[in-house]
Amino acid sequence: MALVTASAQPPEVFGGVHLGLLGLTVVLSVLTLWGVRRIRGTATEAYAISIAGWALLGVSLWRMVWFLLPQNWNIENSLPLHFSDALRFIAAIALITRSRWAIAISYFWGLTLNPQALLTPHPNMLIGPSLSFFFYWGLHIAVLLVPLALIWGVGYRPGWWDFRVAYGAALVWAAFAMAANAILGTNYAFLNRHPEGASLLDFLGPWPVYVLWLAVIAACLWALMTWPWTFRRAVPVTRQVRY
Numbered sequence: 001m002a003l004v005t006a007s008a009q010p011p012e013v014f015g016g017v018h019l020g021l022l023g024l025t026v027v028l029s030v031l032t033l034w035g036v037r038r039i040r041g042t043a044t045e046a047y048a049i050s051i052a053g054w055a056l057l058g059v060s061l062w063r064m065v066w067f068l069l070p071q072n073w074n075i076e077n078s079l080p081l082h083f084s085d086a087l088r089f090i091a092a093i094a095l096i097t098r099s100r101w102a103i104a105i106s107y108f109w110g111l112t113l114n115p116q117a118l119l120t121p122h123p124n125m126l127i128g129p130s131l132s133f134f135f136y137w138g139l140h141i142a143v144l145l146v147p148l149a150l151i152w153g154v155g156y157r158p159g160w161w162d163f164r165v166a167y168g169a170a171l172v173w174a175a176f177a178m179a180a181n182a183i184l185g186t187n188y189a190f191l192n193r194h195p196e197g198a199s200l201l202d203f204l205g206p207w208p209v210y211v212l213w214l215a216v217i218a219a220c221l222w223a224l225m226t227w228p229w230t231f232r233r234a235v236p237v238t239r240q241v242r243y
Helices: 016-038 041-067 083-097 098-120 131-154 160-184 200-204 207-234
Strands: none
Touching: 016 041, 016 098, 016 131, 041 083, 041 131, 041 207, 083 098, 083 160, 098 131, 098 160, 098 207, 160 207, 200 207
């Protein structure tokens, strides 16, 4: 797959480069599920998942520090205030500690909020190779793979407690990001104005209407993501998680 240089016209969303990256995401998802299920219940499972968590944590810290360096500093992008910024660290904690709250947030945020960055990236994020390109795609794909591995691979099962934790955490983070945006004049988490370029938010009206719609949609969607697991609670589940 050929990638253009920074001086060329940025690739189009859902163009060849983007579709290739989405295809890679699908392949990695399938391979992750296959690999985790093969080691499920073995001595290798805990070791492999813990190593993956430490690797994700290390790369996430590297990215955060890299964007805070003077030569890379940009107040609009360098502060770790996007939902995905928090999610990277929470997903790493979920892999390392198997804490239930971290698994819950990884599941709900990772399979709904995070894919927006994969489906509607800024065209500049399709230009590579560069460290920013690999940080963007590598980490967004990684936090998508975490809930796939822990829920469908390892066998953890979310419930209504997990829904409340993830939704409450989202509201708290949104309030924090909006306050920071108001002070700094930024738009982290795209909560104070629409992002540049096309996005799914364009269908939800102007600010602040689209923010209210996001809260309603998240509540409904996450409830639908919870109900099938609670409906199947009649089947005994032996997996244990830490609160």
